[in-house]
Amino acid sequence: MFVASAFAQEAADHAAGETHTETGAEGGHGGGFPPFLVETYPSQLLWLAITFGLFYLFLKKVVLPRIGSILEVRRDRIAQDLDQAARMKEEADAAVAAYEQELAEARKKASAIAQEARDAAKAEAEAERRRVEAGLESKLAEAEQRISAIKSSALSDVGAIAEETAATIIRELIGADVDRASLEAAVKASRQ
Amino acid sequence: MATDPIHQFQISRLIPIEIGGLDFSFTNASAFMVATVVAAGAFLYLTTSSRGLVPGRLQSVSEMSYEFIASMLRDAAGSHGMRFFPFVFSLFMFVLVANLFGMVPYFFTVTSHIIVTFALALLVIGTVIVYGFWKHGFGFLRLFVPQGVPAVLIPLVVAIEVVSFLSRPISLSVRLFANMLAGHITLKVFAGFVTSLSALGVAGVAGAVLPLAMTVALTGLEFLVAFLQAYVFAVLTCMYLNDAIHPGH
Numbered sequence: 452m453f454v455a456s457a458f459a460q461e462a463a464d465h466a467a468g469e470t471h472t473e474t475g476a477e478g479g480h481g482g483g484f485p486p487f488l489v490e491t492y493p494s495q496l497l498w499l500a501i502t503f504g505l506f507y508l509f510l511k512k513v514v515l516p517r518i519g520s521i522l523e524v525r526r527d528r529i530a531q532d533l534d535q536a537a538r539m540k541e542e543a544d545a546a547v548a549a550y551e552q553e554l555a556e557a558r559k560k561a562s563a564i565a566q567e568a569r570d571a572a573k574a575e576a577e578a579e580r581r582r583v584e585a586g587l588e589s590k591l592a593e594a595e596q597r598i599s600a601i602k603s604s605a606l607s608d609v610g611a612i613a614e615e616t617a618a619t620i621i622r623e624l625i626g627a628d629v630d631r632a633s634l635e636a637a638v639k640a641s642r643q
Numbered sequence: 644m645a646t647d648p649i650h651q652f653q654i655s656r657l658i659p660i661e662i663g664g665l666d667f668s669f670t671n672a673s674a675f676m677v678a679t680v681v682a683a684g685a686f687l688y689l690t691t692s693s694r695g696l697v698p699g700r701l702q703s704v705s706e707m708s709y710e711f712i713a714s715m716l717r718d719a720a721g722s723h724g725m726r727f728f729p730f731v732f733s734l735f736m737f738v739l740v741a742n743l744f745g746m747v748p749y750f751f752t753v754t755s756h757i758i759v760t761f762a763l764a765l766l767v768i769g770t771v772i773v774y775g776f777w778k779h780g781f782g783f784l785r786l787f788v789p790q791g792v793p794a795v796l797i798p799l800v801v802a803i804e805v806v807s808f809l810s811r812p813i814s815l816s817v818r819l820f821a822n823m824l825a826g827h828i829t830l831k832v833f834a835g836f837v838t839s840l841s842a843l844g845v846a847g848v849a850g851a852v853l854p855l856a857m858t859v860a861l862t863g864l865e866f867l868v869a870f871l872q873a874y875v876f877a878v879l880t881c882m883y884l885n886d887a888i889h890p891g892h
Contacts, residue, residue, distance in 0.1 A: 486757045
């Protein structure tokens with residue numbers, strides 16, 4: 452309803468506005484549809500030009516360079532931090548590689564030392580074994596020698612004991628001594 | 644008068660000024676232009692004054708609006724278009740803040756006046772024409788002759804292009820003006836229903852629930868429209884500026 456009446460008034464006001472005869476009601480511009488009141492246009496245009504112009508200059512000279520520099524600084528900082536991170540990662544990778552190489556070397560060295568120690572131990576054990584074997588062999592030979600000596604002495608004693616025994620037996624049996632030479636011959640003959 | 648939906652658009656003189664028979668009075672519209680500019684400028688200035696490397700919430704808002712408009716302009720008009728960045732950013736902020744100010748009860752909506760939106764639209768088109776001729780000379784007129792059109796059709800296509808170019812300031816300004824005007828009138832009408840119905844007694848109060856719900860919903864919609872129209876204005880400005888920078892389609 453109000454809209455309709457406003458539109459109805461508008462045409463008349465429009466004509467009035469164009470001739471600048473419209474006087475303001477209630478401290479402002481008169482009735483009619485306010486956006487189409489031509490007599491308000493100069494004021495609106497002037498103040499729009501002033502406010503928007505100052506706003507544009509203020510943004511262009513102060514605000515936008517400032518925000519731009521903030522974003523720039525941040526972008527630089529992020530790029531710098533990324534660079535630093537990449538460099539640190541490279542350093543870390545190099546350190547890992549060096550560590551692994553050192554580890555491999557140490558492992559190689561350790562296995563060499565172990566091999567050496569094993570070889571030395573083996574050689575020593577071999578030498579000890581040889582020494583012990585040699586000692587045993589000489590002892591064996593000595594023992595064999597002693598055995599054969601004992602054996603031969605024992606065997607040489609057998610004849611004398613047999614002669615003694617035979618002489619004693621004969622004396623007991625016939626009560627007469629037999630001559631030593633024939634006894635010896637008889638014993639020797641029986642041992643053959 | 645309180646329920647008159649047109650009353651909110653009325654302009655009243657605060658400080659009468661008259662120069663050469665023309666009325667240049669400082670009006671409520673002028674006051675809200677000043678308020679719009681001061682609020683937007685102060686917000687952008689104060690929120691970025693700490694220059695935080697890690698932005699706070701408000702600084703983020705300023706930075707986001709900066710990057711929003713910057714990427715919009717770069718996408719539409721390329722890196723050459725960035726010379727117009729302060730212009731597009733000012734337009735967007737002015738229209739956005741003026742629209743949002745209009746959402747405050749009892750506040751005047753600067754962009755609900757066709758002369759204001761038309762002046763802004765003419766500023767855009769004027770910039771396009773001046774920069775286009777300054778940069779490309781008569782080559783700017785290639786804008787009206789799309790490539791790859793059969794020779795027979797060229798007069799027709801050129802006529803259509805010229806008409807569409809001339810209608811741009813009108814469509815640009817009327818779109819913003821009409822949206823703000825219609826939205827505010829609708830809000831006022833529905834809100835007026837609430838008061839006039841609830842004056843009718845218990846049944847009226849019950850009946851006022853529906854227009855009240857509409858008013859609430861429309862308020863939300865109007866906030867969307869306030870942002871959307873500022874966005875549309877800025878996007879179209881970017882596209883028109885692209886024509887000035889790259890006239891050969």
